[in-house]
Amino acid sequence: MSFINPDPFTTRPEIDGTFGVVTSTHWLATAVGMAMLERGGNAFDAGVAAAFTLQVVEPHLNGPGGDVPIILHDARRGKTEVICGQGPAPAGATIAHYKSEGLDMVPGTGLLAACVPGTFESWMLLLRDYGTMRLRDVLEPAIAYARDGYPLVERVSATIQTVEQLFKTHWPTSAALYLPNGEVPRPGTLFTNPKLAETYARILSEGESAGGDRDAQIERARKAWSQGFVAEAIDRFCRTQEVMDVSGARHKGVLTADDMARWQPTIEAPLTYEYGRYTVCKAGVWSQGPVLLQQLALLKGFALDGLDPTGPDFIHWQIEAAKLAFADREAFYGDPAFADIPIATLLSDAYNDERRKLISDKASLELRPGTLEGYGAEVKLRQAEGNREAVGAMGSGEPTVGRFGEVRGDTVHFDIIDRDGNMISATPSGGWLQSSPVIPELGFCLGTRAQMFWLEEDHPAALVPGKRPRTTLSPSMALRDGEPYVAWGSPGGDQQDQWNTQFFLRHVHAGMNLQESIDAPAWHSEHFPISFWPRTARPGVLVVENRVPKATVEELRRRGHVVEIGPDWSEGRLTAASRVGRRRRAAANPRGMQGYAAGR
Numbered sequence: 400m401s402f403i404n405p406d407p408f409t410t411r412p413e414i415d416g417t418f419g420v421v422t423s424t425h426w427l428a429t430a431v432g433m434a435m436l437e438r439g440g441n442a443f444d445a446g447v448a449a450a451f452t453l454q455v456v457e458p459h460l461n462g463p464g465g466d467v468p469i470i471l472h473d474a475r476r477g478k479t480e481v482i483c484g485q486g487p488a489p490a491g492a493t494i495a496h497y498k499s500e501g502l503d504m505v506p507g508t509g510l511l512a513a514c515v516p517g518t519f520e521s522w523m524l525l526l527r528d529y530g531t532m533r534l535r536d537v538l539e540p541a542i543a544y545a546r547d548g549y550p551l552v553e554r555v556s557a558t559i560q561t562v563e564q565l566f567k568t569h570w571p572t573s574a575a576l577y578l579p580n581g582e583v584p585r586p587g588t589l590f591t592n593p594k595l596a597e598t599y600a601r602i603l604s605e606g607e608s609a610g611g612d613r614d615a616q617i618e619r620a621r622k623a624w625s626q627g628f629v630a631e632a633i634d635r636f637c638r639t640q641e642v643m644d645v646s647g648a649r650h651k652g653v654l655t656a657d658d659m660a661r662w663q664p665t666i667e668a669p670l671t672y673e674y675g676r677y678t679v680c681k682a683g684v685w686s687q688g689p690v691l692l693q694q695l696a697l698l699k700g701f702a703l704d705g706l707d708p709t710g711p712d713f714i715h716w717q718i719e720a721a722k723l724a725f726a727d728r729e730a731f732y733g734d735p736a737f738a739d740i741p742i743a744t745l746l747s748d749a750y751n752d753e754r755r756k757l758i759s760d761k762a763s764l765e766l767r768p769g770t771l772e773g774y775g776a777e778v779k780l781r782q783a784e785g786n787r788e789a790v791g792a793m794g795s796g797e798p799t800v801g802r803f804g805e806v807r808g809d810t811v812h813f814d815i816i817d818r819d820g821n822m823i824s825a826t827p828s829g830g831w832l833q834s835s836p837v838i839p840e841l842g843f844c845l846g847t848r849a850q851m852f853w854l855e856e857d858h859p860a861a862l863v864p865g866k867r868p869r870t871t872l873s874p875s876m877a878l879r880d881g882e883p884y885v886a887w888g889s890p891g892g893d894q895q896d897q898w899n900t901q902f903f904l905r906h907v908h909a910g911m912n913l914q915e916s917i918d919a920p921a922w923h924s925e926h927f928p929i930s931f932w933p934r935t936a937r938p939g940v941l942v943v944e945n946r947v948p949k950a951t952v953e954e955l956r957r958r959g960h961v962v963e964i965g966p967d968w969s970e971g972r973l974t975a976a977s978r979v980g981r982r983r984r985a986a987a988n989p990r991g992m993q994g995y996a997a998g999r
Contacts, residue, residue: 410989413914420985420998421445422974423813424460424890427549428452429987431540432815433997435532442821443471443529444537446813447522450827451541451599453811454518454843455592456549457993458832459558460890461811463595464845465829466517468682470669470876472883473529474820479876479883481682483665483867484521485848486514487734490864491653494854497862500650505850505862507932509644509835510637510652512847514868518827519624521664527617529821534606534616538599545596545842548589552993556586562833569643570836573844577832594842601628630656632840642836645932654845669876672696672746677907678878684732684740685867687930691875691896691903693724696751697758703908708901709920709947711954717904718924718941718960719758721897723767725927730768730775733859734867740859741774762959764939766927775859778928810872810890814976816983822976824874824886826895850932871930875899885913887975889988893930894923898971913975913986920946921970937961944970 414420419442421432432449436442446469454462467484492514497505506512526537559566560583566574567581576592577584584590605627606620623629637652644650669680672692679695681688697720706713727745735742744750750769757767766778810828829846837844851869852862860869873895874888885906889898898921905916921944925937939961943952946967956962968990976985976996985996 409914409918411914413912414985414996414998416983416999417818417981418983418999419815419817420976420983420996421449421813421815422976422985422987422994422996423449423453424811424972424974424988424994425453425456426993426995427456427544428813429995429997432813434540435536436817438536440532440536441530441819442815442817442823443525444532445815445817446823446825447526447530448537448540449813449815450518450522450825451538452544453813453827455541455544455595457555457811458592459555460831461827462830462832463519463843464513464516464835465827465831466514466846466848466870466872467521467825467827468686468688468870468872468874469521469525469823469825470680470682470874470886471525471529471824472820472822472876479669479680479878481667481669482521482525483667483682483685484517485685485867485870485872486517486662487865487867488514488849488852488862489654489658491655492849492862492864494856494862496653497854501648502646503854504932504934505852505854506644506646506650507850508833508847509642509650510640510654510845511644511650512849513637513652513654513835513845514848515654515658515662516830516846517664518830520621520662523617523621524664527614533613534603534620538603542596542599542603545592545599548591551584551586551588551590553586554991555590556584558833559583572837572839573832575839576837576842592842594839596842598629598841598843625659625662626656629841630659632838633659633845636838640836652845670742670746674699675907676879677884678881679903680876680878681873683735684742685734686870686873687728687732687893687896688873688875689732689742689746690721690724690728691873691900692746693727693751694720694896694900696746696748697723697755698904700752700755703904706908708905708909708911709951711951711958713904714922714943714947714951714955715760715762715958715960716758717901718922719763721900721924722763722926723754723757725893726766726768726778729766729778729928731771731859732869733861734869737863737866738859739774741771744771745769760958762939764959766936766938810892812874812888812890812972812974814886814888814974814985816886816976816978816985820883820978822876822883822886822978824876824888826872826874826888826890828872828890851930869930871895873899875903877903883978885975885977887973889971889973891971893927894971897923898973902973902975913977913984917973917975917986917988920944922947923970942970944968
């Protein structure tokens with residue numbers, strides 16, 4: 400039985416064709432990706448070009464100094480894989496060093512929070528091993544937008560305004576780029592980043608100096624990044640600059656050129672969970688991706704078919720399952736290369752059959768991780784308090800979804816499927832303009848993913864040199880009846896695998912198409928600790944869009960949820976693409992008026 404949507408209206412049509420589809424969080428990246436497909440490139444070529452474009456046109460959400468997990472399906476080999484583009488902690492990033500600086504948490508901004516940038520090397524790996532196009536093909540659109548200009552969306556201007564005084568007072572290199580003539584650029588302004596254009600143009604030039612061989616050009620470009628002028632500029636900036644961060648003090652960085660030279664992205668099998676007809680694929684426990692799988696393991700015990708996806712049962716069960724899965728994330732997740740993570744147990748039916756018994760008709764107001772002897776760590780709660788706008792003004796954390804669901808920016812996402820059935824889902828993030836000062840020779844700043852480490856040696860996510868932080872970035876892919884079917888994802892920090900789960904449940908159980916599943920009213924819990932500085936929690940808080948029916952809100956409050964009402968269109972920035980036979984479909988989020996899908 401499926402729920403029939405009584406109001407089939409959507410904000411836009413679900414894209415439907417046979418040639419290929421591209422959907423992303425910015426229309427320019429979608430257009431660039433589609434152009435690559437039209438020129439004969441495959442989904443992976445299109446993904447690389449779209450990714451570099453997103454670095455330019457959404458600088459408040461991602462940048463070259465950030466990181467990325469990628470899930471892909473290679474149709475030629477019939478294989479689904481994950482590329483881990485999450486750079487590790489530098490060699491100098493020890494707990495002892497941070498505590499010697501008087502810190503009990505890794506700051507949410509500045510140089511001390513930088514891990515090895517993971518994006519460039521990951522896109523080069525993808526292009527070399529899965530793509531077909533040349534380096535020039537995929538870099539030229541981004542270089543052109545950085546050099547010639549692109550229209551600023553409203554959220555870029557708003558983000559710059561939030562950190563205007565920080566830039567003027569403490570980060571002059573950022574002020575020089577993002578405050579032209581000392582003023583916040585207005586939305587719609589044609590904005591340029593000449594230094595970033597020069598950086599990528601130089602990488603391209605050095606790559607092409609290797610001769611006509613495509614792979615040789617890519618390898619030379621990688622060398623320019625991780626062993627050449629880019630790494631040298633990053634090393635010099637971290638050694639010579641003392642930068643104000645959210646701790647209220649100035650610190651030098653610990654990231655070095657040697658750290659960059661020693662790291663390369665890795666390829667691994669996805670974690671999977673069988674859910675009815677579907678095999679859902681996520682990145683490993685170095686990400687938060689498995690919390691989606693565990694939510695499905697918990698929700699498998701409830702009769703979701705036919706439920707109103709805006710009704711109280713649907714929302715209550717999903718949120719209560721999320722509370723349990725995220726509690727386990729807090730206690731158990733970390734880099735499996737450094738700690739034994741019991742993920743097979745956490746995703747097992749036996750374990751979740753027991754966990755499910757904790758879900759009642761009342762909202763839980765406690766954080767309740769499971770107990771597995773010999774594993775995990777104590778979860779310490781910090782109650783949220785104070786002025787979030789003041790925190791934002793220091794550029795701290797991942798400025799994702801505010802108390803009332805307002806999207807303030809954080810991350811980007813895209814999904815692409817080509818004619819041959821190749822699929823890619825990626826969530827690039829980090830290195831956003833408000834995270835760290837611009838390195839003037841390069842035109843971009845470093846990321847701050849190290850803030851997700853704990854400065855407690857016995858924690859699975861404890862800071863250790865060479866270790867990957869537990870990222871929130873979480874693309875998704877699912878097979879249906881054994882065939883690759885759908886790719887989807889959303890920006891949103893800790894909310895990603897709440898919205899990703901809601902999308903999937905609406906599509907599977909409520910019979911909604913991709914666009915309907917994205918447009919439907921959404922919500923998120925703030926019950927568990929956020930992954931970013933200052934790592935606070937708001938137990939019991941459930942933020943819903945104003946479009947959720949009033950009767951549902953009243954019933955959720957009766958069940959004990961602390962319900963807060965956000966604006967009508969405020970939750971998530973989902974995109975999705977699917978393939979069935981020759982058909983290629985895609986959809987994009989209308990919230991924020993930036994995301995678009997294209998295809999034919």
